[in-house]
Amino acid sequence: MSTQTKIKEAMGAEAGKAVLRPVGKRTVTIAVAGNPNSGKSTLINAIAGTRLQVGNWAGVTVEKKEASFEFQGRRIRLVDLPGTYSLSPYTQEEIIARDYLVRERPDLIVNVVDATNLERNLYLTVQLLELGIPVVMALNIYDEAEAKGYRIDVSGMEKMLGITVVPTSATRKRGLDELLTGVLATADDPACRVPAVLNYGADVETAAACVSAALEKEHPELAGAYPLRWLAFKVMEGDSQVAQAIGIGQEAVPGEALHHLRRAHGEDIEAHMADARYALASGLTREVLVKPELRKMELTEKIDRVVLNRFLGIPIFLAAMWIMFKLTFDLSKPYGDWIGDMISGPFKHWAEALIGFLHAPDWTVSLVTDGIIAGVGNVLVFVPVIFAMMFFITFLEGSGYMARAAFVMDRAMHAIGLHGKSFIPMLLGFGCNVPAIYATRTLENQRDKALTALLIPLMSCGARLPVYVVFIGAFFPTHAGTVLWSLYVMGIALAIVMGVIFKRTLFRGEAPMFIMELPPYRMPSFRSLCIHTWEKGKHFLVKAGTYILAVSVLVWFLLNLPWGVQSKKDSYLGKVGQATAPILEPLGFGKWEASSSLIAGLIAKEIVVGTMGEIYVHKEEKKEAAPPFVDDLKEVATSFGKATKASFANVFATAGITSISTAEEPDKAAERAPLKEVLKTQFTPIAAYAFIVFVLLYMPCVIASVAMVQEFGTWKWYGIAFAYQMALAWGMAALVYQGGRLLGLGG
Amino acid sequence: MNLARLKPGETGRITAIGAIGPLKRRLMDMGVLVGEEVRVVKVAPLGDPIEVKVKSYSLSLRKKEAEGIAVEVAG
Numbered sequence: 001m002s003t004q005t006k007i008k009e010a011m012g013a014e015a016g017k018a019v020l021r022p023v024g025k026r027t028v029t030i031a032v033a034g035n036p037n038s039g040k041s042t043l044i045n046a047i048a049g050t051r052l053q054v055g056n057w058a059g060v061t062v063e064k065k066e067a068s069f070e071f072q073g074r075r076i077r078l079v080d081l082p083g084t085y086s087l088s089p090y091t092q093e094e095i096i097a098r099d100y101l102v103r104e105r106p107d108l109i110v111n112v113v114d115a116t117n118l119e120r121n122l123y124l125t126v127q128l129l130e131l132g133i134p135v136v137m138a139l140n141i142y143d144e145a146e147a148k149g150y151r152i153d154v155s156g157m158e159k160m161l162g163i164t165v166v167p168t169s170a171t172r173k174r175g176l177d178e179l180l181t182g183v184l185a186t187a188d189d190p191a192c193r194v195p196a197v198l199n200y201g202a203d204v205e206t207a208a209a210c211v212s213a214a215l216e217k218e219h220p221e222l223a224g225a226y227p228l229r230w231l232a233f234k235v236m237e238g239d240s241q242v243a244q245a246i247g248i249g250q251e252a253v254p255g256e257a258l259h260h261l262r263r264a265h266g267e268d269i270e271a272h273m274a275d276a277r278y279a280l281a282s283g284l285t286r287e288v289l290v291k292p293e294l295r296k297m298e299l300t301e302k303i304d305r306v307v308l309n310r311f312l313g314i315p316i317f318l319a320a321m322w323i324m325f326k327l328t329f330d331l332s333k334p335y336g337d338w339i340g341d342m343i344s345g346p347f348k349h350w351a352e353a354l355i356g357f358l359h360a361p362d363w364t365v366s367l368v369t370d371g372i373i374a375g376v377g378n379v380l381v382f383v384p385v386i387f388a389m390m391f392f393i394t395f396l397e398g399s400g401y402m403a404r405a406a407f408v409m410d411r412a413m414h415a416i417g418l419h420g421k422s423f424i425p426m427l428l429g430f431g432c433n434v435p436a437i438y439a440t441r442t443l444e445n446q447r448d449k450a451l452t453a454l455l456i457p458l459m460s461c462g463a464r465l466p467v468y469v470v471f472i473g474a475f476f477p478t479h480a481g482t483v484l485w486s487l488y489v490m491g492i493a494l495a496i497v498m499g500v501i502f503k504r505t506l507f508r509g510e511a512p513m514f515i516m517e518l519p520p521y522r523m524p525s526f527r528s529l530c531i532h533t534w535e536k537g538k539h540f541l542v543k544a545g546t547y548i549l550a551v552s553v554l555v556w557f558l559l560n561l562p563w564g565v566q567s568k569k570d571s572y573l574g575k576v577g578q579a580t581a582p583i584l585e586p587l588g589f590g591k592w593e594a595s596s597s598l599i600a601g602l603i604a605k606e607i608v609v610g611t612m613g614e615i616y617v618h619k620e621e622k623k624e625a626a627p628p629f630v631d632d633l634k635e636v637a638t639s640f641g642k643a644t645k646a647s648f649a650n651v652f653a654t655a656g657i658t659s660i661s662t663a664e665e666p667d668k669a670a671e672r673a674p675l676k677e678v679l680k681t682q683f684t685p686i687a688a689y690a691f692i693v694f695v696l697l698y699m700p701c702v703i704a705s706v707a708m709v710q711e712f713g714t715w716k717w718y719g720i721a722f723a724y725q726m727a728l729a730w731g732m733a734a735l736v737y738q739g740g741r742l743l744g745l746g747g
Numbered sequence: 748m749n750l751a752r753l754k755p756g757e758t759g760r761i762t763a764i765g766a767i768g769p770l771k772r773r774l775m776d777m778g779v780l781v782g783e784e785v786r787v788v789k790v791a792p793l794g795d796p797i798e799v800k801v802k803s804y805s806l807s808l809r810k811k812e813a814e815g816i817a818v819e820v821a822g
């Protein structure tokens with residue numbers, strides 16, 4: 001039987017049986033489903049634009065996008081399902097998409113299909129049609145397919161599938177209105193667009209009929225809750241998720257129903273079903289698609305010849321990473337510094353002046369300025385770097401290079417139980433752990449994501465650098481480079497060791513896979529990039545901001561209460577420091593000054609230096625008179641100009657990474673000179689080295705912690721990170737100090 | 748013969764898929780089915796994973812995963 005007759009027969013025999021009611025409501029809920037790389041995100045961005053809301057699917061780390069807007073007097077609610085290749089029950093994304101479609105029953109599904117890759121995309125379409133929900137197809141990337149000389153018989157496709165098919169090009173914003181019009185037309189009159197009930201072949205259909213009859217008889221309550229034919233398929237396939245949900249497994253199916261299928265196609269009915277679905281997708285593709293006879297060498301192949309070349313592949317990859325790192329951190333750092341300076345300068349002065357008017361007591365002034373405003377500053381300084389990182393990561397993903405990066409690095413990363421895509425988040429960790437943890441969302445698998453996030457804090461971030469610089473300057477000025485290098489290497493080496501340990505313990509038995517599409521290179525649209533960056537950045541600000549603010553205020557209480565203490569030693573922080581100091585005794589720095597600074601450093605590790613300065617070098621509180629309002633205002637503008645200049649200079653003028661260079665600014669160096677002198681009397685060199693090792697390894701700072709909790713929606717991974725890092729920091733510092741003393745090094 | 752042993756440029760027809768469970772289902776969902784033609788395009792610079800062309804798109808997989816896919820060499 002030819003494919004054509006098979007499909008026609010399928011349409012004729014079964015079509016029309018499905019009963020679809022018109023939606024008739026004012027609000028139409030649409031679920032958008034499609035393969036990864038089908039241009040689904042771009043299409044949604046083009047339709048919904050800034051009306052998009054980014055969040056997470058309940059309880060999981062998979063991103064959820066929703067938008068609600070008016071079109072032709074109707075309200076359309078778009079729900080973006082995770083990009084999936086199938087609706088099998090094996091990946092988190094697929095389960096989410098499926099559960100939403102089956103349980104929430106949206107009014108309509110918009111199936112985004114990559115016109116340049118019809119067959120594999122239609123495999124998902126076939127599965128969507130099983131659900132008995134009206135479907136409208138967006139035949140996306142249609143312009144590229146045309147450019148390649150593909151001829152697609154759109155009306156033929158509509159006939160065979162029984163649904164509306166609209167050619168679209170999201171990047172060029174073509175076909176969007178037609179798509180929405182098609183959506184409303186189908187929603188209002190589903191009878192004229194009944195999805196074809198595709199024929200899976202006599203064996204499968206007979207078995208499915210038998211199973212659904214049995215289900216209907218024995219469990220009539222299911223008929224209302226699920227589409228019966230779909231349910232029958234799932235029970236036949238032995239789908240564990242469905243079996244669990246309805247409490248009926250493959251074993252409950254009448255034996256004779258599957259017996260025949262098994263005899264004809266072997267034990268693995270699931271495999272046979274996949275074959276049957278692909279057969280339909282291939283058949284459809286052959287019917288509607290004509291490819292040009294002469295196949296040109298595609299741009300993607302040309303680029304890959306160079307980019308994935310045996311010899312050039314790695315150098316190109318490293319160069320790309322260097323550029324990304326430099327752009328992310330060097331571009332954003334002057335702006336972050338500017339925001340920090342503005343908050344602690346002009347903004348603080350204004351707040352002080354305002355509260356002064358109200359004759360508020362001193363402690364409220366301090367709470368507002370040093371607690372709350374400083375806390376807001378702690379959040380805002382992250383804005384530039386988070387936005388820059390989101391932008392570049394989205395670009396790498398959208399352009400198709402992210403998959404190549406994973407392809408190039410997988411061998412090395414796999415050795416420590418990670419995925420090739422883990423490399424980029426780990427690398428970003430050297431700049432700042434916070435964006436690095438957010439970058440783990442590029443990983444699809446929950447296991448890979450969690451393992452990567454657990455190891456990121458071992459990458460020595462830029463905030464730890466000032467601590468190293470002060471200590472190295474005081475104790476090892478002649479070997480500065482070597483000592484600094486040893487810390488970075490230690491972090492990486494421990495990440496490798498911990499990776500192997502976690503692989504064998506926490507994540508034992510889970511076999512991650514690397515079955516990944518290498519999508520064609522595409523230029524992501526600038527608008528889509530900006531919308532994506534903005535939405536994700538906003539998400540960070542709102543969610544993480546609240547926590548960070550709360551913690552900042554808490555630390556203010558610790559540092560400043562009881563109010564009016566003369567010495568830091570009598571503050572709550574000093575008391576906690578005194579209580580915890582004995583624990584640090586074996587590490588060579590069991591003093592309250594050290595432990596208090598370390599606790600304050602949880603806010604951000606560079607604060608260790610500031611707190612030590614306050615404790616050791618009893619600074620005279622110089623009450624500087626606030627400059628006049630106008631000067632402050634001028635300062636805001638001129639320093640922004642300076643930041644922009646510095647940002648450009650950072651990126652274009654130097655080859656190195658400025659934001660993590662060890663060079664101290666002269667004024668800072670002078671300011672810290674007295675601290676260095678005191679440190680020399682307080683620490684032995686080996687204790688000093690143990691201290692910076694401790695700073696490298698001890699728990700992630702509060703903001704990284706918040707990122708971890710927020711990104712995973714659970715405290716579990718943060719708890720593990722906290723525990724293992726504390727143990728590791730203590731153990732390594734003890735090893736350095738005790739080992740050093742045994743060897744007679746500066747004990 | 749299995750897919751991992753094909754050299755870049757060589758094409759094979761899949762005769763059996765040895766994987767089970769999620770890996771098998773994932774391979775099938777990606778179009779790696781018995782009877783399908785696969786062409787090895789590239790090996791990653793570090794020697795693993797490999798890139799193959801199947802159903803006229805590019806797929807990458809680790810050699811360990813490719814070892815479970817039996818092929819007969821075609822031209």
